[in-house]
Amino acid sequence: MNLYDSLPDAAPTVFGAEAVAESSYGVLTVDVPVGSWISSLEIARDKLGCTYFDWLSAVDEPGTGFRICAHVVSLENRRVRRLLLRTTVPHSAPSLPSAVAVYAGAEWHERETFEMFGVVFTDHPHLVPLLLPENFEGHPLRKDFVLAARVVKAWPGAKEPGEAADPDAPKRRQMLPPGVPDPNDWGPMKGQLPPAPARPARTPRAAGAAAREGAPARRPRPTTDTPATASGPEAEAPSRPPRRTRSVADGSASQAAPATPDTATPDTARPEADTPATPDAPAAPPAAT
Incomplete structure (x- = not known):
């Protein structure tokens, strides 16, 4: 084993x-x-x-x-x-x-x-930096290391945007976001920068201020009028489309006129259309002579 x-x-x-x-x-x-x-x-x-x-x-x-x-x-x-x-x-x-x-x-x-x-x-034969530049300060994977990406650095150009060309003129500082250390406490410009300006007081939004001051409420939107509908017997009983009938002889469909009640002819005068027709009786044979 x-x-x-x-x-x-x-x-x-x-x-x-x-x-x-x-x-x-x-x-x-x-x-x-x-x-x-x-x-x-x-x-x-x-x-x-x-x-x-x-x-x-x-x-x-x-x-x-x-x-x-x-x-x-x-x-x-x-x-x-x-x-x-x-x-x-x-x-x-x-x-x-x-x-x-x-x-x-x-x-x-x-x-x-x-x-x-x-x-x-x-006893290492060549213990020199492998990945980081030679002028890098600190050890980035330690828990107490401050990330350089979160530090506000000075402008790399000759002057800051909007400032005079005089190199001796004071340079403005950017506002520090919450949680970012002061560059005067850590980094390559430690102790060389003016103090950061104080954060201005937050002002309420215009909408919130107007609401607190008693601004009038927004008027409701006007509702659109619905179109008028027809009334009366014509609206209650709409016309029905004509029915289509099929001819037994040729099998083609034809359009028939809508049926209307027959008020002129009494019921007794109507032909008996529903009575089935009976076949004719066969003729009697001729009498013998």
Whole structure:
């Protein structure tokens, strides 16, 4: 059985008595003290077969320190085994031995962690900024770092818009939005700018002021008159369209005139149209002579 499969229960035996391990979501996490950082990386590489170096970074834990994390992987027998080694350095002395001698790929990761968190990796071959410019101040991934994008900076041109061409003329200051620190307290222009002007008092809107002063209410919209409708018997009994009748002979449809009540002819004079016709009786044979 691989030694990796005995973890996390065997973590104190493999990494030392102060090591604490846990496994979750397929990743084995082992916390070791600062003094065992390099030896734990060597154990992971030589005894656990974690020869693949993935990444190294840090997390700023307020009240605790900077937690350095190194993620390495074992790929033996086509089986992926992940290991996350962690250690914690205090905020007052953020220093840790470099892991470049164990994993050469940690060189750039330690340079990034150095400039982003301020953690110094001793014995590093070339510990210089990797991503930020050389004149950048501070470490942007610390929790106490003030974002430069939220600081109001001075106008980069020779003069501010609308000001005189005299370079000695006082320059105006922009209003500071809520939550933005004063550039006189932080930034490249610290202590070199005039104090920010006071925020003017907010005035009520015109609509609100008019309502409080008793402005007349808005008149209701006039309603449009509905068109007049016809009244009387003609409106109550609209004319019906003429019916269409079909001829039995040719099967064509013809339009018939609307039926009107016959008041001139009495009912007795009407032909019996509803009485069915009876067939004629056969003729009697001629009498014998």
